Amino acid sequence: MEPQDIELLRVLNRHRSIRKYTKEKIAPELMNQLLETACRTSNTGNMQAYGIVVTTDDGLKKRLSPAHFNQPMVVEAAAVLTFCADFNRFTKWCRQRKADPGYDNLQSFLTSAIDALIAAQTFCIAAESQGLGICYLGTATYNAEAIIDILNLPELVVPITTVTVGYPEETSEQTDRLPPNAVVHREQYADFTPETIDELYREKEQSDFYAKFVTENNKETIAQVFTDVRYPRKNNELFSDKYLEVLKQQGFLK
Amino acid sequence: MEPQDIELLRVLNRHRSIRKYTKEKIAPELMNQLLETACRTSNTGNMQAYGIVVTTDDGLKKRLSPAHFNQPMVVEAAAVLTFCADFNRFTKWCRQRKADPGYDNLQSFLTSAIDALIAAQTFCIAAESQGLGICYLGTATYNAEAIIDILNLPELVVPITTVTVGYPEETSEQTDRLPPNAVVHREQYADFTPETIDELYREKEQSDFYAKFVTENNKETIAQVFTDVRYPRKNNELFSDKYLEVLKQQGFLK
Numbered sequence: 001m002e003p004q005d006i007e008l009l010r011v012l013n014r015h016r017s018i019r020k021y022t023k024e025k026i027a028p029e030l031m032n033q034l035l036e037t038a039c040r041t042s043n044t045g046n047m048q049a050y051g052i053v054v055t056t057d058d059g060l061k062k063r064l065s066p067a068h069f070n071q072p073m074v075v076e077a078a079a080v081l082t083f084c085a086d087f088n089r090f091t092k093w094c095r096q097r098k099a100d101p102g103y104d105n106l107q108s109f110l111t112s113a114i115d116a117l118i119a120a121q122t123f124c125i126a127a128e129s130q131g132l133g134i135c136y137l138g139t140a141t142y143n144a145e146a147i148i149d150i151l152n153l154p155e156l157v158v159p160i161t162t163v164t165v166g167y168p169e170e171t172s173e174q175t176d177r178l179p180p181n182a183v184v185h186r187e188q189y190a191d192f193t194p195e196t197i198d199e200l201y202r203e204k205e206q207s208d209f210y211a212k213f214v215t216e217n218n219k220e221t222i223a224q225v226f227t228d229v230r231y232p233r234k235n236n237e238l239f240s241d242k243y244l245e246v247l248k249q250q251g252f253l254k
Numbered sequence: 255m256e257p258q259d260i261e262l263l264r265v266l267n268r269h270r271s272i273r274k275y276t277k278e279k280i281a282p283e284l285m286n287q288l289l290e291t292a293c294r295t296s297n298t299g300n301m302q303a304y305g306i307v308v309t310t311d312d313g314l315k316k317r318l319s320p321a322h323f324n325q326p327m328v329v330e331a332a333a334v335l336t337f338c339a340d341f342n343r344f345t346k347w348c349r350q351r352k353a354d355p356g357y358d359n360l361q362s363f364l365t366s367a368i369d370a371l372i373a374a375q376t377f378c379i380a381a382e383s384q385g386l387g388i389c390y391l392g393t394a395t396y397n398a399e400a401i402i403d404i405l406n407l408p409e410l411v412v413p414i415t416t417v418t419v420g421y422p423e424e425t426s427e428q429t430d431r432l433p434p435n436a437v438v439h440r441e442q443y444a445d446f447t448p449e450t451i452d453e454l455y456r457e458k459e460q461s462d463f464y465a466k467f468v469t470e471n472n473k474e475t476i477a478q479v480f481t482d483v484r485y486p487r488k489n490n491e492l493f494s495d496k497y498l499e500v501l502k503q504q505g506f507l508k
Contacts, residue, residue, distance in 0.1 A: 007384035008262050012291045012376060012442075035438050039431055042378070042390045045484055046429050046497035052379035053439045089436060090480075093451050102487020106494040110395050114371055114415055118390070121375035124296070128341045129310060136296045136372070143362050152443045161368055177293055182343060183373075184289050185307045187293050187314055189406045197347050223353035226344075230299055232339055233356020240360040 011129050016174050018133025019073050021166030025056075026078045030130060038123035042113040047120035049103070050116035051086035052123075053151050054079055060150065067138040067146040068162065082140065082147060083120040085112035085252075087156040104156065104254040109247060113160045120161055133168035136161055142239045144246045155251040176204060264384045270428050272387025273327050275420030279310075280332045282341040284384060292377035297369040303357070304370035306341035306377075309397050314404065321344055321400040322416065331418035336394065336401060337374040339366035339506075341410040358410065358508040363501060367414045374415055387422035390415055396493045398500040409505040430458060 030128050035052065055061055056079045065074045074080055087103040094101035102108075124134045140147060140162040147159045169177045173177070182200045192200070201222075204210055227233070247253050289306065297304070309315055310333045319328045328334055341357040348355035356362075378388045394401060394416040401413045436454045446454070455476075458464055464476050471479045481487070501507050 008265060009287065009291055009380060011262055012380055012383075013294050015294055015296065017296060032434070033263070037263055039434055039437050040267050040269055041375070042269065042271060042388075044390075044392050045480065046431075047480065047485070048432055048437055050437065051439060051443065052437055053441075055441055057441050066481050089446055089451070089454075092446055093447075093455055094477040094481055096448060096451055097475040097477035099475060099481040100487065101477075101481055102485075102490050105490050106488045106498060107395065108485075108494075110497065111392060112415075113367075114392070114395075117368055117371040121295070122379070123374045125376070125379055126263060126266055131404055133294075136298075138365060138368070141361065141368075150442075151439075154269045154445050155444065157443065160364075177300075178302055180290055182288070182291055183293050183302055183304065183306055183340075185305060185405075187307075187309055187311050188382055188404075189305065189408065189411065191306055191406070191408050192343055192346055194346075194350060196342070197350055198341075201347055221327070221351040221353060223348040223351035223355075226299070226346055227353040227355055228299065229303070231356075231362075234355065236356050236359050236361045240362075243364065244360060 001222070012125065015128060016172050017135040018166075018168045018172065019135050020169040021073065021077050021133065021164075022169045024078065024167045026132065026166065029252050031079065032125055034126045034130070037126040038136065039117045041118055041122040043118065044111045047090050049085070049090050049108075049112040050119055051084040051089070051157060052119065053082040053084065055082065055151070063150045064147065067143040067150070068137050071137065071139070073135055074137070076166070078166035079164070081120075081123065081163045082151060082159050083161050083163065085109050085116050085118040085158045085160050087112050088154050089247050092154055092231060106253060109158065109252040116160045118145060120163055124163060126163050131167070132165055135164045137164065141243055145249070145250040147162065148246065148250070153250070158246060158250045158252065176207065176209070178204065256345070262383070266379065268428075269382060270426050271389040272420075272422045272424065272426065273389050274423040275327065275331050275387065276423045277439040278332065278421045280386065285333065288377055288380045290385070291374045295372055297372065298365045301344050302369070303339070303344050303362075303366040303374050304373055305338040305343070306373065306413060307336040307338065309336065309405070317404045318401065321397040322391050325391065325393070327389055327418040328391070330420070332420035333418070335374075335377065335414050335417045335419060336405060336413050337370040337417065338407060339363050339370050339412045339414050341366055342408050345410055358505050360507060363412065363506040365382065370414050374417055378417060381419050385421070389418045391418065395456055395497055398497060399503070402500065402504070407504070412500060412504045412506065430461065430463070432458065449484040
């Protein structure tokens with residue numbers, strides 16, 4: 001490998017989510033360059049059926065904040081990017097060109113959501129390579145209807161993820177990862193036995209960081225912190241119903 | 255900017271999908287490194303609720319080929335990576351740790367699909383930075399049930415995208431992109447007027463490449479090639495129904 005190639009992997013490998021930002025703005029030329037790079041990436045059939053709303057205005061960021069459960073980075077980051085599945089522009093173009101667009105369905109939503117996410121990650125990597133820090137907010141799919149309202153998203157446009165971006169104030173530790181074979185399967189999927197589950201989670205379960213995480217949450221196991229506190233069934237089911245409503249409302253389930 | 259930072263943007267900006275590969279295999283050390291880099295990326299709550307099936311076996315690639323409409327790169331690429339929404343491992347771990355997992359719903363599917371796609375794009379960028387070429391196959395969501403069968407995907411595992419990867423045999427032209435303001439909205443979403451649609455599509459509609467594309471398909475407009483030939487309503491609706499069935503069958507819509 002050439003030194004520059006190793007360096008590129010190093011940028012990817014040093015990733016950590018950044019939740020604290022300095023007050024420094026992002027120069028418009030840099031932001032434009034990052035957005036152009038994001039738009040250069042892979043997309044389905046070159047339809048570019050996705051949209052990116054870049055919000056930097058303090059008033060709008062404040063209005064978006066509750067939709068993201070008031071996580072402080074929404075107000076503090078230089079920019080909040082809402083990546084959307086978007087068949088609106090393409091559909092309008094088809095109608096103006098004597099063509100019958102059939103993109104008001106689940107598969108078209110998935111296609112455009114996939115493209116939005118590929119663009120999002122390309123944006124994030126481009127931003128990180130330039131010394132910026134990013135954080136994904138999963139709340140975009142929890143409170144999509146509030147975001148739609150604040151950002152004026154029309155029919156066939158639905159938020160799929162939000163990214164905050166700015167200059168890092170913190171140098172946080174990298175979070176742990178499971179051994180690669182928790183995620184990677186060779187040739188076909190090798191399902192997990194109780195023994196492999198024990199093995200894959202051993203390091204996590206022996207770490208001081210997670211021991212504290214369990215105690216602080218008054219739970220018996222790390223898994224219970226996830227199922228009872230962080231991602232409980234009742235929230236997942238509530239947000240499922242809400243997102244399904246949003247998909248209908250925005251015209252993706254006709 | 256440091257030279258290495260400019261270099262990374264250059265890698266991102268030179269992206270093109272590669273559909274023809276040499277017979278050269280990918281060294282296992284390199285593949286492992288790329289997969290580790292993919293697993294280092296952002297994910298929701300550090301649950302790592304996604305899976306990557308790496309298929310290199312000729313027999314299996316041949317079996318996967320019809321699910322991808324026999325696109326030749328499935329058989330010819332050194333490796334076929336199937337990125338999956340995967341709450342199977344996490345759910346099994348919860349059950350072994352006295353925790354009640356509530357991840358059999360639409361929101362959890364979305365969460366894991368988002369994470370799978372972020373990992374997919376990180377893999378692709380890492381691969382491209384090392385001289386490999388990639389191509390995304392949208393067919394993963396069209397014929398998910400066949401892929402599930404061939405790769406033995408258990409409950410709570412669903413393919414969301416497929417990537418072929420190998421050493422490029424072709425040096426294809428970069429495809430065109432719409433002007434950035436077709437995708438990027440400032441502050442809030444600015445909906446498109448008939449005039450802005452005309453303006454955004456003008457360059458595409460004046461190009462010789464697309465003129466040929468229209469003639470070859472016996473259509474009147476570029477948009478008609480998309481709506482009548484490439485992504486027609488009846489296919490989108492058929493694949494919507496099929497994918498909905500798959501989500502139910504794999505336990506994501508309980």
